[in-house]
Amino acid sequence: MANVTGIINFNTKHLTRGDPLPPYNGKLRVYNMRLCPFAQRTILALNAKNIDYEVVNINLADKPEWLTNKSVFDKVPLIEIKEGVCISESLTIVEYIDEAYPEKPLLPKDPVRKALDKIIVEATGPIVTLVIKSVKAPETITEENISLFYKTLDYIQDKLKERGTQYLGGDEPGFVDYMIWPWFERLLVLNKDDARASIDPKKFGLLMAYLDKMKKDPAIVPYLVPDEIMIAFHEGFKTGPNPSYEVLDLI
Amino acid sequence: MSEKHLQTGDILPPYTGKLRLFAMRFCPYAERSVLVLNAKKIEYDLVFINLDHKPEWIFNFNPKGAVPALEYEEGKAIFDSNIINVYLDEKYPEVPLQASDPLRRAQDKCLVELFASAQSAYYTAAFAPQNVEPSTVENYKKGLDLLQKELEKRGTKFLHGDEPGLIDYTIWPFLERFEALPLLGKPEFSIDKSKYELLVTYMEAMKNVPAVKAYTLAPETHAKFTESRVKGDANYNMLDTSAVCCMRPRKKKE
Numbered sequence: 001m002a003n004v005t006g007i008i009n010f011n012t013k014h015l016t017r018g019d020p021l022p023p024y025n026g027k028l029r030v031y032n033m034r035l036c037p038f039a040q041r042t043i044l045a046l047n048a049k050n051i052d053y054e055v056v057n058i059n060l061a062d063k064p065e066w067l068t069n070k071s072v073f074d075k076v077p078l079i080e081i082k083e084g085v086c087i088s089e090s091l092t093i094v095e096y097i098d099e100a101y102p103e104k105p106l107l108p109k110d111p112v113r114k115a116l117d118k119i120i121v122e123a124t125g126p127i128v129t130l131v132i133k134s135v136k137a138p139e140t141i142t143e144e145n146i147s148l149f150y151k152t153l154d155y156i157q158d159k160l161k162e163r164g165t166q167y168l169g170g171d172e173p174g175f176v177d178y179m180i181w182p183w184f185e186r187l188l189v190l191n192k193d194d195a196r197a198s199i200d201p202k203k204f205g206l207l208m209a210y211l212d213k214m215k216k217d218p219a220i221v222p223y224l225v226p227d228e229i230m231i232a233f234h235e236g237f238k239t240g241p242n243p244s245y246e247v248l249d250l251i
Numbered sequence: 252m253s254e255k256h257l258q259t260g261d262i263l264p265p266y267t268g269k270l271r272l273f274a275m276r277f278c279p280y281a282e283r284s285v286l287v288l289n290a291k292k293i294e295y296d297l298v299f300i301n302l303d304h305k306p307e308w309i310f311n312f313n314p315k316g317a318v319p320a321l322e323y324e325e326g327k328a329i330f331d332s333n334i335i336n337v338y339l340d341e342k343y344p345e346v347p348l349q350a351s352d353p354l355r356r357a358q359d360k361c362l363v364e365l366f367a368s369a370q371s372a373y374y375t376a377a378f379a380p381q382n383v384e385p386s387t388v389e390n391y392k393k394g395l396d397l398l399q400k401e402l403e404k405r406g407t408k409f410l411h412g413d414e415p416g417l418i419d420y421t422i423w424p425f426l427e428r429f430e431a432l433p434l435l436g437k438p439e440f441s442i443d444k445s446k447y448e449l450l451v452t453y454m455e456a457m458k459n460v461p462a463v464k465a466y467t468l469a470p471e472t473h474a475k476f477t478e479s480r481v482k483g484d485a486n487y488n489m490l491d492t493s494a495v496c497c498m499r500p501r502k503k504k505e
């Protein structure tokens with residue numbers, strides 16, 4: 001089957017207050033924000049499973065009025081699987097997609113292995129915390145945040161060693177790899193020169209080699225943005241509560 | 252079932268070959284997994300631990316030292332209630348508790364997520380009553396409204412259907428504890444039958460479910476434990492009668 005990611009437009013206008021709701025045309029729809037790491041989990045899962053979908057980007061700084069009608073959560077990601085039927089929460093969405101589209105499964109069939117993979121995703125909380133804090137409120141980063149962050153990197157690397165496979169999910173990336181990738185993507189760009197969050201290649205050689213492989217994955221590559229865009233987008237947080245949406249027009 | 256909570260220095264009871272759940276008698280998250288094990292009629296050992304003076308070995312099963320943790324094979328455990336419960340439902344497929352339709356499963360998960368702010372409100376009201384604000388009561392009522400509406404919409408005896416399922420066992424432990432709040436001097440948290448008739452009927456139905464009956468505790472018991480915890484001296488072994496201070500020889504409760 002042809003690779004659908006080649007024809008999906010990820011870079012549509014971020015709809016805002018006053019913008020009309022695009023009519024639903026029967027295709028699986030992802031309500032997204034181009035650089036939201038939680039929403040990216042949905043994009044990666046769909047890409048990896050070669051499912052066709054359309055993207056409706058949302059300006060989270062000034063949301064369109066119709067978003068609350070779609071889901072009481074009023075956040076992205078959101079998927080609309082048929083007109084008016086939506087699912088929210090990034091991990092719930094991905095588990096749904098994996099169950100509803102059984103080819104190219106992302107989660108293992110074995111119940112223990114599946115549980116252990118979900119545990120790894122849950123365990124990456126300290127990485128999520130550090131990335132979010134360093135972008136939105138770096139002055140609130142504590143010693144404990146940093147020490148838990150490094151403990152978590154150790155934990156991920158230990159899991160790679162323990163499993164002895166190319167990816168945490170096995171010979172191919174799976175649920176666990178795609179769910180944690182968005183945070184590593186940001187760490188590698190936004191925190192590249194950050195002493196508090198730098199990944200020493202001498203200490204984390206295996207982890208870095210794994211991340212290099214992930215960066216070349218066919219589900220991930222079509223969605224990457226140039227480093228300058230990633231950095232410029234987050235600049236907005238330095239002077240206000242929102243990122244710089246205008247940067248996304250440059251993609 | 253021994254009501255004794257093991258603590259720092261206590262040895263790990265030997266593995267018997269059965270599934271083993273590490274829990275705390277009054278913990279609602281651990282109760283979720285007890286209910287699922289009961290409902291699926293799986294044989295298991297239950298070990299309670301003191302959360303203020305944790306036995307060292309709990310960290311081998313869960314690096315967070317939290318309950319519930321399920322030892323599924325000797326020395327190996329999985330944790331957090333939702334992960335344990337989905338594992339149990341998949342590994343032991345007789346008596347399926349999850350919805351069979353992927354969309355319904357996703358909607359059930361969203362319901363649990365939406366209910367979480369009512370759970371937080373409960374924790375504040377029970378354990379940090381000085382922090383209760385109008386928004387706390389509001390979030391709590393929103394959670395009750397949510398369940399009432401969902402029961403109306405689904406039109407079945409339980410959220411899952413005519414029989415209780417995972418969604419019911421996931422939410423029940425919190426409803427069980429909500430009833431203790433009026434006993435803790437929080438009348439604004441009582442569940443008004445005239446306003447929440449379907450919800451109250453549902454709660455009565457849940458109390459009669461065998462899996463729940465085997466483990467549920469009365470609101471008075473929850474209130475007593477909660478008060479001891481708030482005082483800073485949680486009485487974990489409140490229900491343990493194995494060491495009675497009576498001269499008369501008595502059979503030890505196992």
